[in-house]
Amino acid sequence: MKGNVRKSMTWLHTWSSVLVGWLLFAIFFTGTLSFFRTEITYWMQPEQHAAVPSEKALELGLRYLAINAPNASEWQLSLPDARSQTLDLSWRDANVGNERRRGPRVMLNPSTGEEIKVRETAGGNFLYRFHFELYGIDRTVGRWIVGVVSMTMFVAIISGVIMHRKIFADFFMFRPKKKLLSWIDGHAISAVLALPFHIMITFSGLILLGATLLPFNSEERVRNRPQGTEVRQNAQQQNLASPDINALLALPISSMIAHAESTWQVPVESLSISHPGKANAQFTLSGNNRTQLSAGRGGSSALVFNAQGEVINERPASVAANASQATYNYLDMLHQARFADTLTRWLLFFAGILGTIMVGTGSVLWVVKRAKQQLGEFSFELVRGSNIGSIAGLMCATGGYFWVNRLLPADLTSRSLWEIKVFFAIWLVCVVAGFIWRDRKGWVIQLGFATVLFALVPLLDHVTSATGLDFAIANGDSLRVGFDLMCLTLAAVLGYAAYHVKRAKAVKARRVNSTPSPKRKDRVRQDKPQGKNSEALI
Amino acid sequence: MSIVLDVVFAFVLTYLSFLLLSLGNKKHAGITRLTSIPSPLLIIVLHCLAYFLMAISLINCIDVWKTEIGVVVWVGLLQLASVLVSATFTYFPAIYTVLCNYLLLVAFWGPRLREK
Numbered sequence: 001m002k003g004n005v006r007k008s009m010t011w012l013h014t015w016s017s018v019l020v021g022w023l024l025f026a027i028f029f030t031g032t033l034s035f036f037r038t039e040i041t042y043w044m045q046p047e048q049h050a051a052v053p054s055e056k057a058l059e060l061g062l063r064y065l066a067i068n069a070p071n072a073s074e075w076q077l078s079l080p081d082a083r084s085q086t087l088d089l090s091w092r093d094a095n096v097g098n099e100r101r102r103g104p105r106v107m108l109n110p111s112t113g114e115e116i117k118v119r120e121t122a123g124g125n126f127l128y129r130f131h132f133e134l135y136g137i138d139r140t141v142g143r144w145i146v147g148v149v150s151m152t153m154f155v156a157i158i159s160g161v162i163m164h165r166k167i168f169a170d171f172f173m174f175r176p177k178k179k180l181l182s183w184i185d186g187h188a189i190s191a192v193l194a195l196p197f198h199i200m201i202t203f204s205g206l207i208l209l210g211a212t213l214l215p216f217n218s219e220e221r222v223r224n225r226p227q228g229t230e231v232r233q234n235a236q237q238q239n240l241a242s243p244d245i246n247a248l249l250a251l252p253i254s255s256m257i258a259h260a261e262s263t264w265q266v267p268v269e270s271l272s273i274s275h276p277g278k279a280n281a282q283f284t285l286s287g288n289n290r291t292q293l294s295a296g297r298g299g300s301s302a303l304v305f306n307a308q309g310e311v312i313n314e315r316p317a318s319v320a321a322n323a324s325q326a327t328y329n330y331l332d333m334l335h336q337a338r339f340a341d342t343l344t345r346w347l348l349f350f351a352g353i354l355g356t357i358m359v360g361t362g363s364v365l366w367v368v369k370r371a372k373q374q375l376g377e378f379s380f381e382l383v384r385g386s387n388i389g390s391i392a393g394l395m396c397a398t399g400g401y402f403w404v405n406r407l408l409p410a411d412l413t414s415r416s417l418w419e420i421k422v423f424f425a426i427w428l429v430c431v432v433a434g435f436i437w438r439d440r441k442g443w444v445i446q447l448g449f450a451t452v453l454f455a456l457v458p459l460l461d462h463v464t465s466a467t468g469l470d471f472a473i474a475n476g477d478s479l480r481v482g483f484d485l486m487c488l489t490l491a492a493v494l495g496y497a498a499y500h501v502k503r504a505k506a507v508k509a510r511r512v513n514s515t516p517s518p519k520r521k522d523r524v525r526q527d528k529p530q531g532k533n534s535e536a537l538i
Numbered sequence: 539m540s541i542v543l544d545v546v547f548a549f550v551l552t553y554l555s556f557l558l559l560s561l562g563n564k565k566h567a568g569i570t571r572l573t574s575i576p577s578p579l580l581i582i583v584l585h586c587l588a589y590f591l592m593a594i595s596l597i598n599c600i601d602v603w604k605t606e607i608g609v610v611v612w613v614g615l616l617q618l619a620s621v622l623v624s625a626t627f628t629y630f631p632a633i634y635t636v637l638c639n640y641l642l643l644v645a646f647w648g649p650r651l652r653e654k
Contacts, residue, residue: 172560172624193620196613291604330606339607343545347614354621 006163013159014366018383020149021363022390027146028359029394031131031201032352035337035345036483037124038083043483044405045118046465050109052475053080057087057110058257058271059249064108064115065089065276066245072103075273080110082342085477121405122416126423127398132209135420143212150209154202160191167192183368187361190354197351198358204331243277252309256283259311260303264289281307284315290339294320296329297338363387385435385442392446393430395494399453400426402487406464440501447498455491458484544602548612551595552619557637558588560623569631570638592616
């Protein structure tokens with residue numbers, strides 16, 4: 001590292017990125033998918049696909065709870081919304097203490113009231129947890145590794161901004177079909193245009209891992225956490241008479257919901273009933289009505305009604321205790337998109353895709369730039385082969401993960417574990433294959449395989465789900481149709497990439513064949529790109 | 539429906555603002571009626587107009603989503619718009635030219651500025 005500041009930053013940017021690029025790509029990719037982890041889990045549990053939101057959902061939910069949880073101290077109903085097609089119920093038995101945050105849970109079809117038994121799946125939660133604590137190693141160690149990688153990413157972002165000579169002049173510039181220039185432009189444009197997101201997501205990720213990276217700072221908070229063994233005050237209410245279903249349905253719950261929705265201008269998402277069926281029953285309605293991120297997870301206000309349908313309390317949104325708590329809350333909410341409606345979630349997803357492209361193109365750029373000088377050297381070949389396995393291989397593993405979810409028997413023991421095993425098995429095979437075929441052939445094979453996997457996902461979905469895609473389209477199941485469309489889009493992008501790489505090979509093959517009988521040494525020299533043709537060696 | 543219109547309105551403003559900013563680049567300006575290298579005065583005018591449109595877009599987002607969430611949505615729209623401006627210039631230069639020449643009235647005031 002010598003020379004002026006820009007040269008030093010270039011050195012720092014290059015080496016800080018290349019050392020962690022493969023893991024960073026996996027973190028960015030799985031993290032971006034995690035913005036839709038609920039939707040991914042929904043797709044991976046096809047038993048849910050028969051559920052269709054209905055106006056009868058509330059009535060059916062109340063009937064179910066009155067029959068199955070008559071002595072509960074509290075009922076919780078989560079109504080179908082933009083991220084869920086089902087009616088989710090839970091209740092808390094009166095004699096259970098606070099050590100359990102939630103009691104029994106069931107999922108109902110909101111149009112029929114039938115209970116839905118879903119298959120065991122790792123779902124979107126596996127991708128979510130992988131992106132910040134990896135898998136198969138101690139959680140703390142995994143978080144440490146991700147923390148170090150995040151810090152390196154942060155260094156790479158800052159050094160990348162400093163080293164970028166024409167950050168404003170080339171702000172919108174992308175020059176396709178210009179070999180090395182195209183890779184540089186692709187890397188720069190995906191980095192610069194979404195720079196606010198990249199800084200936010202990296203910095204907030206570090207803050208969220210703060211308790212692991214700075215454990216001495218969180219000990220007191222853990223020590224003072226309530227142990228929650230005391231029994232709730234309303235335990236005495238157990239074993240009283242069962243609530244009368246007709247009396248329950250006669251309550252003005254619909255008018256409560258209408259009142260809350262007109263007040264907030266957003267749909268009511270959940271209804272909590274304490275002391276159900278009793279004269280002192282209270283109905284707490286909540287929805288995604290938050291206006292502040294700094295308020296944290298309790299940032300939505302709620303309305304509490306009595307059995308007569310009168311508002312007896314307006315539970316305000318929580319407020320951060322101080323500026324540092326507010327800052328933490330803000331970053332936490334942003335990173336995990338807990339506040340996000342559909343539009344904001346897609347915007348964050350789009351920025352995440354740009355981040356994934358930035359990391360991927362950066363890793364490929366390292367190889368393209370050095371192909372001329374370092375072809376055949378161990379370190380170069382190591383990075384070259386690893387790029388294939390870590391980028392295209394991860395795509396294959398993710399596609400295979402969705403496939404195996406549908407192909408494994410629904411009642412298989414440890415089913416979610418098998419899904420994860422297959423995910424890593426495919427990835428491992430791709431990494432090994434990447435080292436064996438380190439040239440364009442490796443890219444074409446793996447990109448082509450991933451293309452096929454993702455392109456056939458809608459067909460797989462149609463065949464293996466209890467209801468076909470026609471049912472989903474007819475009933476406006478945007479979650480399922482959206483997932484399949486995204487798979488098709490990804491397949492198109494991967495297919496284009498495979499086609500592009502294959503074409504580059506054809507161009508090069510003509511050049512090699514035009515040389516008469518080259519000896520092996522000469523052939524290696526000819527394989528080395530001549531300036532502009534360096535992209536043929538990604 | 540109103541929120542959809544709000545989103546479209548905010549996005550169109552951010553897209554137009556990035557079109558204006560891109561005209562400060564000589565390669566971008568070169569395919570419009572601004573065939574000369576943009577002068578410092580022209581760049582100032584373009585930037586002022588762009589920031590004005592961005593400010594309206596920001597106000598609109600804050601009005602709909604309140605300050606904290608509105609700013610997040612606005613930044614997201616900025617990122618999307620900037621990528622689409624870049625894609626329009628790269629893959630659909632004819633559309634880029636038409637948008638700049640007629641929607642942003644470059645055809646009208648471009649030659650006048652160029653003559654100076």
